Amino acid sequence: MRRIEQPGTGTPERIQCVECGGRAFSLMLPAGVPLLEAVRSGFAAEGFASGMVKLDGLKLLPFAYVMPALSKTPEHAAFYSETFRPEGGARIEMGAMTFGQRDGAPFFHAHALWTEGDGKRCGGHILPDETTVAETITVPAVGLDGAVFVAEPDSETHFKLFGPVSSASGGAGDGRFFALRVKPNVDFCRVLEAFCADRGIREAVIHGGVGSTIGARFTDGGAVENFATEVAITEGRIAPGVGGFEAAIDVALVDYSGALASGRLVRGDNPVLMTFELVLEAL
Numbered sequence: 001m002r003r004i005e006q007p008g009t010g011t012p013e014r015i016q017c018v019e020c021g022g023r024a025f026s027l028m029l030p031a032g033v034p035l036l037e038a039v040r041s042g043f044a045a046e047g048f049a050s051g052m053v054k055l056d057g058l059k060l061l062p063f064a065y066v067m068p069a070l071s072k073t074p075e076h077a078a079f080y081s082e083t084f085r086p087e088g089g090a091r092i093e094m095g096a097m098t099f100g101q102r103d104g105a106p107f108f109h110a111h112a113l114w115t116e117g118d119g120k121r122c123g124g125h126i127l128p129d130e131t132t133v134a135e136t137i138t139v140p141a142v143g144l145d146g147a148v149f150v151a152e153p154d155s156e157t158h159f160k161l162f163g164p165v166s167s168a169s170g171g172a173g174d175g176r177f178f179a180l181r182v183k184p185n186v187d188f189c190r191v192l193e194a195f196c197a198d199r200g201i202r203e204a205v206i207h208g209g210v211g212s213t214i215g216a217r218f219t220d221g222g223a224v225e226n227f228a229t230e231v232a233i234t235e236g237r238i239a240p241g242v243g244g245f246e247a248a249i250d251v252a253l254v255d256y257s258g259a260l261a262s263g264r265l266v267r268g269d270n271p272v273l274m275t276f277e278l279v280l281e282a283l
Contacts, residue, residue: 001271002214003185004077004227010156015195016181018164020146021173022281024207027053027141029133035060036128039099040106047172048143050179052208052279053097055112055232058137061089064130067123068212068228068256076158078212078228078256078273083127088117089134094252094262095126096232098162098210098277100149107151109162109277111210111232113252113260123254125230142207142279145173149277156184161275176201176282182272188213189247189267192280196238196245203240203283206249209233211276216253218263226255233278234262 025046029038043051064085071079095112113123146169149162164179178199182191188211196204211231216224236249252262 001187001269002227003271004214004273006077006156006184007074008156008158010183014183014186014191016163016183017195018147018166018179020144020177020179021169022051022142022144022175022177022279023173024140024142026138028138029058029136031133031136033133035126035131035133036106036108038133039097039108043099043141043143046143047170048145049167050100050148051141051143053099054140055092055095055097055110056139058092058095058139059089059134060092060131061134062130062132063089064127065124066127067125067254067258068230070228070256080125085130086116090114090116090122094232094234096208096210098149098208100151100162102151102160109210111230113254113262121260122258123230123252123260142281143173144177144179144279145169145171147179149179157274159274162277178280178282180278180280182211182276184272184274186272187268188270188272188276189249189265192238192247193245201280201282204238204280205283206233206236207279207281209236209251209276209278212273213253214271214273215255216251216261217266217269218261219266220263222261222263224253224255224259224261226257226259228256228273229253238280
């Protein structure tokens with residue numbers, strides 16, 4: 001399996017996990033409001049401080065983003081490009097967001113593919129501080145009760161990354177949810193299949209899903225060779241199959257050349273590059 005050596009030292013466990021409650025809700029994002037504030041206030045109104053958002057159809061103006069890029073120093077295995085600010089903004093085709101906290105304040109991590117005002121299709125990592133909702137829209141979201149994604153320094157990748165931490169329950173959610181961060185150099189599908197087997201989860205659906213893989217291999221034969229990617233899950237489920245659990249995970253991504261790709265990940269051949277955040281709901 002493909003592998004990229006990280007500059008730092010990791011820990012033996014490859015999944016960071018908090019079991020919690022949760023609830024799906026409709027998140028209204030009003031026009032003219034900075035995207036981060038629109039998400040924060042919408043989550044707060046439902047009694048949540050963290051969770052996942054599906055971004056499909058969202059129009060943004062002004063809009064700023066970065067793409068994956070090669071690192072210019074040995075401090076990181078890969079890095080970010082310069083910041084792009086398309087004049088006409090963009091409309092998201094497909095994308096996912098993790099909403100949580102960084103440095104004691106609300107923050108999000110979001111990857112998406114979009115069409116810009118001039119018709120150009122692009123993708124990347126949306127910057128919270130420079131992006132505003134251009135048209136009011138209602139999107140699907142899942143709030144977490146008893147867990148919060150918090151950005152903390154990671155000794156393995158040398159980035160500040162979202163990971164789940166326990167929080168007090170506010171009674172806003174129920175069900176059986178798991179806030180997860182998958183770490184580098186393990187196959188994304190296989191590690192989630194093993195997690196469900198270990199936890200006695202019969203079937204699970206994925207909410208959100210923001211991260212990176214070392215290139216990509218798709219079930220239709222398509223492949224991404226460039227190792228640095230920004231990935232969003234568009235649909236995901238783990239269910240019993242012929243030989244045990246089988247993950248069916250559809251993604252959209254951009255690599256460091258700017259090439260876009262989408263499809264269903266091959267099980268056993270898609271290792272995580274830096275990180276992958278998601279929420280599993282046990283069914």
